Amino acid sequence: MTTDRAPTSTLSITYDDNTPRLFLIATVVWGIVSMAVGALIASQLNYWRLNFDMEWLSFGRLRPLHTNAAIFAFVGNMMFAGIYYSTQRLCRVRTASDLLSKIHFWGWQAIIVAAAVSLPLGYTRGKEYAELIWPINLLVVFIWVVFAINFFWTLKKRNEPSLYVALWFYIATIITVAMLYIVNHLQIPTGLLHAYPVFGGVQDALVQWWYGHNAVAFFLTTPILGIMYYFLPKAVDRPVYSYRLSIVHFWSLVFIYIWAGPHHLLNTDLPKWLQMVGMWFSLMLWAPSWGGMLNGLLTLRGAWDKLRTVTWTSRAGADYAVEASADFNVWIELDDGVIGEPEETSFTESGIPAEARERYYRVRQL
Numbered sequence: 001m002t003t004d005r006a007p008t009s010t011l012s013i014t015y016d017d018n019t020p021r022l023f024l025i026a027t028v029v030w031g032i033v034s035m036a037v038g039a040l041i042a043s044q045l046n047y048w049r050l051n052f053d054m055e056w057l058s059f060g061r062l063r064p065l066h067t068n069a070a071i072f073a074f075v076g077n078m079m080f081a082g083i084y085y086s087t088q089r090l091c092r093v094r095t096a097s098d099l100l101s102k103i104h105f106w107g108w109q110a111i112i113v114a115a116a117v118s119l120p121l122g123y124t125r126g127k128e129y130a131e132l133i134w135p136i137n138l139l140v141v142f143i144w145v146v147f148a149i150n151f152f153w154t155l156k157k158r159n160e161p162s163l164y165v166a167l168w169f170y171i172a173t174i175i176t177v178a179m180l181y182i183v184n185h186l187q188i189p190t191g192l193l194h195a196y197p198v199f200g201g202v203q204d205a206l207v208q209w210w211y212g213h214n215a216v217a218f219f220l221t222t223p224i225l226g227i228m229y230y231f232l233p234k235a236v237d238r239p240v241y242s243y244r245l246s247i248v249h250f251w252s253l254v255f256i257y258i259w260a261g262p263h264h265l266l267n268t269d270l271p272k273w274l275q276m277v278g279m280w281f282s283l284m285l286w287a288p289s290w291g292g293m294l295n296g297l298l299t300l301r302g303a304w305d306k307l308r309t310v311t312w313t314s315r316a317g318a319d320y321a322v323e324a325s326a327d328f329n330v331w332i333e334l335d336d337g338v339i340g341e342p343e344e345t346s347f348t349e350s351g352i353p354a355e356a357r358e359r360y361y362r363v364r365q366l
């Protein structure tokens with residue numbers, strides 16, 4: 001097979017490290033904001049007077065602010081930092097467009113600010129993790145498309161013929177989040193601040209939790225696994241424990257995860273067979289979840305001494321395993337919503353940026 005790509009040995013590439021740096025700074029800033037709001041609403045659960053009798057400080061308005069900030073601002077910015085940083089190195093090419101990177105970064109921050117203003121004011125679609133009103137939804141779609149163009153254009157220009165598994169995880173993230181977000185946000189506006197969803201009743205609930213569950217899957221899990229597959233082998237200077245396992249658990253994860261949403265609707269009006277589909281696929285998810293976790297931890301086997309901060313990632317890996325086992329069944333789902341999910345997200349996702357930051361600022365070339 002012939003290739004018209006430049007021979008890599010003669011390439012001199014100046015990576016764009018400014019974009020990942022900006023995203024990392026934003027991660028820290030929004031992390032502080034989201035967790036401060038989390039601490040406030042946690043306190044309100046015990047001392048309701050901490051809402052100071054102001055509606056925009058009430059639990060109902062600040063809870064979505066906390067979850068949106070934690071997921072889309074804290075983890076989102078971290079994910080973009082990791083993707084921009086590693087994709088360039090995995091493709092041996094600079095990100096395709098500096099302009100698109102800038103639009104992506106500033107557009108995403110504008111979305112977060114719009115959320116931080118509109119949610120306390122009480123403007124909401126009333127759907128968990130999909131609260132933002134329709135004008136902001138349009139901005140999200142636009143910025144996501146900018147991100148997708150920049151990413152796939154970079155892949156097109158790459159100087160490395162093979163696509164390492166981390167890139168597969170990023171591709172799954174970009175495509176699936178777009179699909180989920182657009183379908184669950186289909187709505188008919190009645191004014192600037194209000195719209196009706198196109199789905200109704202139990203269909204609406206099903207689409208919402210197909211989205212909600214897979215927001216966890218494809219926003220909080222797949223990109224983080226991709227980032228893990230880049231950073232861990234680099235950090236310990238050895239190949240991933242099993243490349244075959246990484247591919248097998250990638251395909252099984254993305255195939256199985258997408259069917260698990262109905263487990264959020266157990267004992268509701270959703271047809272029983274669909275509830276069962278959600279349950280069974282949730283149980284089957286143990287296998288790919290553990291596949292990724294074991295692959296990560298086994299990559300570190302015998303090389304723990306090479307990492308000063310590996311405790312973060314190993315803690316995250318172990319936590320992910322517990323969470324993966326606990327999250328997918330009816331018995332634990334409810335409790336887990338309050339305890340496990342924030343637990344998992346804080347440790348799993350903050351483990352990676354903690355290490356990334358460490359390496360990025362001190363070692364620089366990972």
Ligand code: HEM
Nearest residue numbers: 035038039041042067070071075337338341342345346349
């Ligand atoms: C200082 C740290 C944190 C505190 C004090 C905190 C507090 C809270 C509280 C009080 C709730 C609402 C529970 C309820 O409705 O009964 C909550 C929900 C949630 N938090 Fe946090 N949180 C923290 C960190 C995080 C982080 C780092 C993330 C994600 C990266 C996160 C993601 C979530 C999610 C997804 C929910 C909704 C869970 C569900 O309803 O199933 N939190 N958090």
